[in-house]
Structure formats: C-alpha cells, structure tokens
Amino acid sequence: MADDALIIETGVHAPDAAVIWLHGLGADGHDFEPIVPELRLDPGISVRFVFPHAPMMPVTINQGFVMRAWYDIRAADIGAEQDEKGIRASAELIDELVTSQVEQGIAVERIVLAGFSQGGAIALHAGLRYSQRLAGIIALSTYLPLAESLDAERSGANIDVPILIGHGSADPVVPIDLAHATRAQLEALEYEIQWHEYKGMPHSVCEQEIFHIAEWLETILS
Secondary structure, X not given: OOOOEEEEEOOOOOOOEEEEEEOOOOOOHHHHOOHHHHHOOOOOOOEXXXXXXXXXXXXXXXXXXXXXXXXXXXXXXXXOOOOHHHHHHXXXXXXXXXXXXXXXXXXXXXXXXXXXXXXXXXXXXXXXXOOOOOOEEEEEOOOOOOHHHHHHHOOHHHOOOEEEEEEXXXXXXXXXXXXXXXXXXXXXXXXXXXXXXXXXXXXXXXXXXXXXXXXXHHHHHX
C-alpha cells in the first residue's frame, strides 16, 4: 500500500514535510493531483504530496459494484450502519503511509493527513488516534466516523493537533448537519478547529476553499 500512490513534490529544496491526501469514494489518487499547483504554496516550503489509491472493494450502496473505497457504505444515512472493520483497516493503511514517509526522512511532526469525503473521514479517524504528534489534519466535505469511540481511543499526542474543516452548505452527499456535529464533538473535546462553511457549495471543493487550505498549510509548515 505504501507504494501504491501518486507522488508530487513542491518547493526548491528536498521535501521536509509531507501531505498524505486521501480521495473520496470511487475516485483514485489522481483526483486531487490538480490541486497542487492551484495551492500556489511558497516555494520555500518543500512538500511531498502523497495521493494514495484506496483498495478496490464492493460498495453496498452502489449495488455492490467494485470500486476504490476506504470502507463500505451500507446505507444512504452514512452515519448509520458504519463499516467499522473497513474503517479500522484503512486507518492501518494510513499508519503505514506515515511510517513510510518517516523512513524517507520526513519527521512525523511535519506530516499532514488530509482527505475529501470518505478520505477525510479516514484522515480524521486515523489522525486523532495516531500515537505520535502530526502537523495537522484537513477534513473536507466529511464527517467523523465511529464518533462514539473517539473519546476512549484518541491519542494524547494529538490532543492539540491543528484541524482544518471545510464543508459546503448545500452538500447532498455528506449533509452539513453531520459536519456541524463533528465540529461540535471535536470542540467539546477541546481540539483546535479552523472551520469554513461555503454557502451554496455542493459536494466539491471551491476556489475559496483552496485558498484557505494553502493559507493553513503555510501557517503550520512554515
């Protein structure tokens, strides 16, 4: 799994930071490839973007068709009937990806976990439970899976990890109410949240959101 990813490096020096970016259901690592130049990061910040491809699996809500997915979706209400086994298996894959970057010379505290939709759910789940301090977590158009187990399982190392959450108010796939619930739970546990809600945006990423992501990355990685 650690080798099954698209790699893009930015900056004028060898990378000293990494962003592991997880795509949504049915996409692949190429889905967010175009966002790298759009971020227009300061060239003095050298970042390795890692876009892994999720495993192929049948997805219940899509009539069992086999596609790339981080876990199964069993019902239209994505907060119900959660695929705990699949979520935890994908979290283990993300742990492997972090370890791979550390072995390549990136300090763990310079690694960001990011994701959109299903990928964002895994970024939140894995990042909040990761045993060592990460640089940050980006969660786009997503929600917190297995929310009821977070308080017992969360890592003390990432209790103050910066978290960027962005969501469209008109998202028909992951309702904004789920994002609000995620934000409320994380704030109740005293996580550091930067929240952005984009009026009228569907299940996608907008230009303003890309600006906010770039600004946030430059702040935590500078």
